[in-house]
Amino acid sequence: MPSTTSSAVSERAAYLRAAEQLKGNAGQWAAYESKAHCVVLAGPGSGKTKTLAAKVARMLAEDVHEPRGLACITYNNECARELEDRLAALGVEPGGRVFIGTVHSFSMTQIILPYAKTAKLGLPDNVGVATETQRNRALAAAYESTIGGPGNPDEMSFPLSNYRRTHIDRTAAAWRDTSPRMAALAEAYEAELRAQGVIDFDDMPRLAFAALKQNAWLGQALLAKFPILVVDEYQDLGTALHRMVLGLCFKAGIRLFAVGDLDQSIYGFAGAKPGLLHKLSERDDVETIQLKLNYRSGTKIVAAAQAALGEDRNYKAADDDTVSDVFIERLAGNYLAQARALINTLLPKALERHEDLSYKNVAVLYQAAWVGDEVFAAAAAAGIPTVRSDKKSLYPKTSRLMQWLEQCSHWCCDGWKSGKPRFSRLARDGQRLFAQALWGEAQVLAFHRQLLACLWERRDGAVRLTDWLDAVEAAVVDPMAAACPDLNDEIEAFTAFAARVSDGGPHSGMSLSEFAGVGDFGDRLTLSSLHSSKGREFDIVFLFGADDQRLPAGAENRRLFYVGFTRAKREIHLTHKIGSPSPFVKEVEAHLAAADDD
Numbered sequence: 001m002p003s004t005t006s007s008a009v010s011e012r013a014a015y016l017r018a019a020e021q022l023k024g025n026a027g028q029w030a031a032y033e034s035k036a037h038c039v040v041l042a043g044p045g046s047g048k049t050k051t052l053a054a055k056v057a058r059m060l061a062e063d064v065h066e067p068r069g070l071a072c073i074t075y076n077n078e079c080a081r082e083l084e085d086r087l088a089a090l091g092v093e094p095g096g097r098v099f100i101g102t103v104h105s106f107s108m109t110q111i112i113l114p115y116a117k118t119a120k121l122g123l124p125d126n127v128g129v130a131t132e133t134q135r136n137r138a139l140a141a142a143y144e145s146t147i148g149g150p151g152n153p154d155e156m157s158f159p160l161s162n163y164r165r166t167h168i169d170r171t172a173a174a175w176r177d178t179s180p181r182m183a184a185l186a187e188a189y190e191a192e193l194r195a196q197g198v199i200d201f202d203d204m205p206r207l208a209f210a211a212l213k214q215n216a217w218l219g220q221a222l223l224a225k226f227p228i229l230v231v232d233e234y235q236d237l238g239t240a241l242h243r244m245v246l247g248l249c250f251k252a253g254i255r256l257f258a259v260g261d262l263d264q265s266i267y268g269f270a271g272a273k274p275g276l277l278h279k280l281s282e283r284d285d286v287e288t289i290q291l292k293l294n295y296r297s298g299t300k301i302v303a304a305a306q307a308a309l310g311e312d313r314n315y316k317a318a319d320d321d322t323v324s325d326v327f328i329e330r331l332a333g334n335y336l337a338q339a340r341a342l343i344n345t346l347l348p349k350a351l352e353r354h355e356d357l358s359y360k361n362v363a364v365l366y367q368a369a370w371v372g373d374e375v376f377a378a379a380a381a382a383g384i385p386t387v388r389s390d391k392k393s394l395y396p397k398t399s400r401l402m403q404w405l406e407q408c409s410h411w412c413c414d415g416w417k418s419g420k421p422r423f424s425r426l427a428r429d430g431q432r433l434f435a436q437a438l439w440g441e442a443q444v445l446a447f448h449r450q451l452l453a454c455l456w457e458r459r460d461g462a463v464r465l466t467d468w469l470d471a472v473e474a475a476v477v478d479p480m481a482a483a484c485p486d487l488n489d490e491i492e493a494f495t496a497f498a499a500r501v502s503d504g505g506p507h508s509g510m511s512l513s514e515f516a517g518v519g520d521f522g523d524r525l526t527l528s529s530l531h532s533s534k535g536r537e538f539d540i541v542f543l544f545g546a547d548d549q550r551l552p553a554g555a556e557n558r559r560l561f562y563v564g565f566t567r568a569k570r571e572i573h574l575t576h577k578i579g580s581p582s583p584f585v586k587e588v589e590a591h592l593a594a595a596d597d598d
């Protein structure tokens with residue numbers, strides 16, 4: 001059909017145009033031209049994600065032919081959304097041929113749900129994802145039956161999760177030998193979950209790995225569907241994915257394209273090991289490419305970031321002329337007093353220096369959500385709108401359901417006019433989200449109609465959020481929920497959020513435009529934990545509370561500090577209580593003093 005041909009041509013043109021930008025950078029170009037297993041190891045702002053997006057579009061157009069496709073695994077649902085947006089700009093839409101999502105969702109949707117029975121995983125029929133309530137109940141029962149006595153089962157939650165993530169292979173002696181007590185607790189906990197017909201997040205990659213290990217044909221089945229596997233943020237994806245990659249790519253024959261940065265590995269506590277990426281890059285059958293230019297930050301920030309890292313990686317700013325600055329701010333008093341100084345003095349001064357910037361270009365990053373509470377209080381007192389990305393955010397930012405609802409809210413607040421987002425995208429994303437409930441053409445059509453009718457009626461940012469949520473819940477979420485057990489925990493999070501914004505809840509009175517962050521709410525200061533700032537960029541960054549209490553010496557703390565530091569394009573401010581800077585702040589200060597002397 002002529003329309004298909006012309007759209008194929010424009011898609012081709014889009015990625016070829018993107019490729020033009022990579023030509024000036026030899027490393028990016030080499031990655032774009034790679035023909036076999038390829039690993040890109042590169043620092044912050046070096047264009048890893050940009051290169052990956054262009055390469056994905058090219059491989060789909062040139063290397064893989066329909067109906068085969070490509071799977072792209074990223075760190076979390078926010079990263080997946082970012083990648084989807086970048087790919088959409090290159091004419092690539094996720095769907096049947098293209099998987100984009102987390103390790104968990106890859107494990108669940110591509111391995112566990114379709115193959116649980118044939119791979120003999122011993123799971124209940126219609127297995128669902130455990131909600132927090134189910135997890136807590138299972139842990140309490142398992143604790144009682146294995147450890148018993150006085151004590152708090154909640155305290156075992158983290159070590160249990162860590163043990164299960166570290167010991168992926170249950171057939172290895174280490175599973176039981178390392179800690180017989182933890183192995184017994186884990187097995188009892190999992191049995192309790194199974195009795196409720198559910199698995200939890202730690203189960204997903206482990207079960208997928210077990211399925212692949214026990215069934216060689218499964219690797220071949222995945223190869224038939226996805227001859228290429230793309231991995232973003234490899235350093236943070238943990239042992240289970242690494243073991244899956246070894247099997248799928250180096251045994252079953254799937255081609256690998258992975259990007260990552262050892263220095264930005266900040267999920268050691270969750271089982272990630274930067275060494276795995278290093279090992280991968282040292283293989284003879286893998287082409288390893290390094291990128292040295294930083295397109296995000298100015299020269300002064302790039303140089304100081306390497307001092308923050310304690311290593312000279314020979315990174316340079318792509319544009320030598322970009323003016324940037326590094327400030328060390330000594331503040332008095334407790335965190336609330338320090339936050340007031342930041343909000344009332346440092347922030348206005350910084351914005352005065354850059355007339356083209358406003359709150360939306362600025363982020364305040366901190367190590368713990370309770371520190372963020374103090375910044376939030378100071379900003380609220382000053383009447384500055386904020387958006388939070390940490391454990392205290394209004395709803396889990398990584399929830400796919402909540403992200404989709406956010407998109408729907410954008411459509412209702414003028415998006416329907418501007419095409420940002422387009423309804424077709426909402427419909428397609430909703431279809432993927434509720435895939436388990438939508439298995440026939442008639443159902444898909446009915447879902448699209450129902451969604452359009454519900455949103456069309458409510459195209460008004462002034463609508464009360466609670467009324468909008470009630471309507472969307474009744475028209476769309478509720479009818480789908482029962483048939484989508486893999487959304488159990490997301491629906492629990494949605495219900496909790498709806499209660500918070502309902503009449504009498506702590507956030508009652510919110511409007512739809514406030515939820516969507518548009519109109520009067522479009523210019524908000526970002527408050528984020530250092531962990532959640534990963535992959536993002538802001539013109540001005542305040543790294544708040546960089547003191548020896550919150551960021552003491554240690555390799556993982558250093559990398560966390562480095563990740564926060566490298567989010568900044570034009571100004572980075574390191575704030576700490578007078579007299580107690582973090583050791584990393586002292587190193588940056590020494591670097592700045594030495595640079596001044598030169």
Ligand SMILES: Nc1ncnc2c1ncn2[C@@H]1O[C@H](COP(=O)(O)OP(=O)(O)OP(=O)(O)O)[C@@H](O)[C@H]1O
Pocket residue numbers: 021022025028042043044045046047048049050051261295296534535536566
């Ligand atoms: N070749 C290039 N030409 C122009 N701009 C580029 C180029 N490569 C990257 N950029 C820009 O640099 C910025 C950082 O790119 P990107 O987000 O892909 O980096 P990254 O390596 O994934 O960063 P991080 O690891 O810190 O998340 C983006 O604004 C991107 O558009």
